[in-house]
Amino acid sequence: MNPLLSTLQPYPFERLKGLTQGITLNPAYRPISLGIGEPKHPTPQFIKQALVDALDGLASYPATAGEPALRTACANWVQRRYGLTLDANTQILPVNGSREALFALAQVVIDPTQHREAGGPTVVSPNPFYQIYEGAALLSGATVVYANSDPARNFAADWSRIPDSTWATTQLLFVCSPGNPTGAVMPLDEWRKLFALSDRHGFVIASDECYSEIYFRDEPPLGGMEAAARLGREGFPRLVSFTSLSKRSNVPGLRSGFVAGDAALLKA
Template identity: 50%
Template structure:
């Protein structure tokens, strides 16, 4: 067996199941689960119809690179969304379809990390983080270095605290903007600083942008890494790879459809890796994805639904505790009055409401666990369930 398997941590939801073990919640309260970021808004009908209309494609082996129509649709969406000239994005060399960001974020590290380097490589990532980053780094044979995100830093990674000795060993940097779990958004200036560091120390930036289309202010969409690179004059997107998905944007997590885009030299080698990995996107999924990337109306409506839930949830809960709406994502990153694990356990026991302890999403680093005394609440349930959840948390806090 791969010896690095022994270094993997249990997944957050495995820990959550153990935390809830032995508790019988009240039977008079229907269960509400807000622990997992699984969108529950309906998948648009036109995506489902396109999937069915091309079902004959199930009889054909798909290619790893995907059909040109899909890559062209993605390139055009990127250009429109991030104010990049469409001519600067070659659908043949700058875009590669993937089966959702999860598998791509993991497999990318297996491709780009050189574990045979004279000095053991480091993969840098925010803390808290999407646990795929950590698992990908460990199984690629690298050390991990966590960059804490705290209230003092606006829940953004404190990259200024990373010593040069770490940057010198860094081969890959994961960033996530909008962030999971806080919804904090990196500025273009912050991304420029990272791109300069990548140039200086020769590492790759993998930008997880799967929450990029869930933002509060229609006039201020989150900036993307390719957008920042192009604005800096890095028109070839050197050392930049972005990861996008239809899961959150189009409420289609089961479609398993996304893409990576950026540095053509990196993607050429990642494409070669993927031809062996064997994860080509089925043709019906590709055709449904084309329709999804070409339509913005459903995405605008999706944001409206989340705004309604944030407004209602925060209006109720703010009567009992401080709570803020993030600039993006569908998460509330709530501070707890005592241990986050005990808060989540008691909330389930008293209110039959499941949230995720923040410490399950982070590691203790430099003397602190930045996820401690927080819980992540995913406002993915219908509006009425989110309203009920706010009342239940309010009642729970009032009892305390």
Template identity: 55%
Template structure:
């Protein structure tokens, strides 16, 4: 077996099941689950209809690159949404079966563990005739693993992808002190020289933080200097509070900064949250044509072409915005109600996120004790923040926080907020 598998951590929801083992939830309260970030609003009927209307497609093998119709609907969506030129559907856009599999697969395609590319800059890759073979081999074997940088707390797929690609994850803590931003300026030159891939998540899970143009500018400068690839996870991009201010996207930032070739930048997007179809498994990857060409080749072998009926339904979903605006309205309603309740009595410091559907809430004492107590006494399930983060730079930056996913119906979210308040008042 691949020994790197042994480095994989159990998923946060497994940790949650372990935390609740042997704990009986209050039987006088109906269960409310705000732990999983699974959208629960109804799937729009026209998407389900497009799916069933296209079942004839099951008679054909789909291509890995996906239909032209789907790639065109994605490319046009990117252009409309981010105010950028329509990406080239032959070289810059690939549909994927949800962004999760693509975020994972991407590291497998990008990371180079053969050593030569890992020699610190400015040391150039050895040329034929330079040094003897044995010392070269020794240098390669002894060179440190490539680094994959990710935010912390973070979506755990980044870590597993890095480990299984033979890389070493490096976590940048996002905390209230740094306004939940990744502190790229604090990364040493030596670390950057070993870095091959940086995952960013904007809007962030769990903090909802959106990267600003100046954050992107700095990251692009670093990528130019150290040649690492940027994987921009934007699966929450369509869940935002202000209709007039959608979150800035990676491609949009690049185009605004004159980088219209999207050099070393690839974005990951998804219909799961945007269109309430997490079960359909549909998203896309778009960006740097040179990287996309190799990624597509990799995917051909991985064998992850999208079901033709799903392709047709996805094209219909990307072509429509009305259902997405309605989706946002429902989340806005829940955020307004829940934050107002949680602020009553001034016992909890509630900060509205820039975007996404999570509340990242500071709680008194241990986050896992809070989650366990709330489950036991009020039958509300939420996720301890420390389960979403790793100890890095001396702390677990998720410690003391809980994540509430406002995915349940409005009434259930309101009821949960009241119970959280009651529980907090007793602490």
């Protein structure tokens, strides 16, 4: 067995299920679940019909990089949503859910043989956080350092509290904007600071944008690649953005999404 498995925390949703098991609910109230973030609306009919229409394709193995038509559709959505033109062949990669892709990226970019004099490589994560950030970091052999949320800033992660000595050993930074569970959105100036740190220390930024389409203002939240483009960062160096259909399209059971950004990282 992998000895690093012993470093993992209990899966929070299973733990929550155990804590609430056997509780009798007050029938006068409708319960609000604070467990797994599952959509409460049905899957759109056109999505279900598209799955039915594609059943004949089950007899063939799909390409690892996804069908060209799918990659093109992803690139077209990025163009409509963020005004960015991506190369569908090199800057887009369909994935079986953003959770799985977030885990895989850590295994690709973390080198546990580096920074041994400082105790090994570091992964920086917002806190609170999506559990896969911590699990992916620990199983890659890294140490996790948490940027706690700041109540004075709408509970956004306070990156300024991370010392430069930690950034110096950081190989991967997880960013979630809009944040889970706070909803806090990172402004352009904050992206600028994180990009500067990435340039200085060479770490990769994983921008989890699972909640990019859930917002209450007229203007949609700023995305990581969008921020990079505004700051003139051509090619999105050391940046990978993660998009999921689970929340925006009410299909968490489909396990479908895509990653986009730095072509060299996606090729790896």
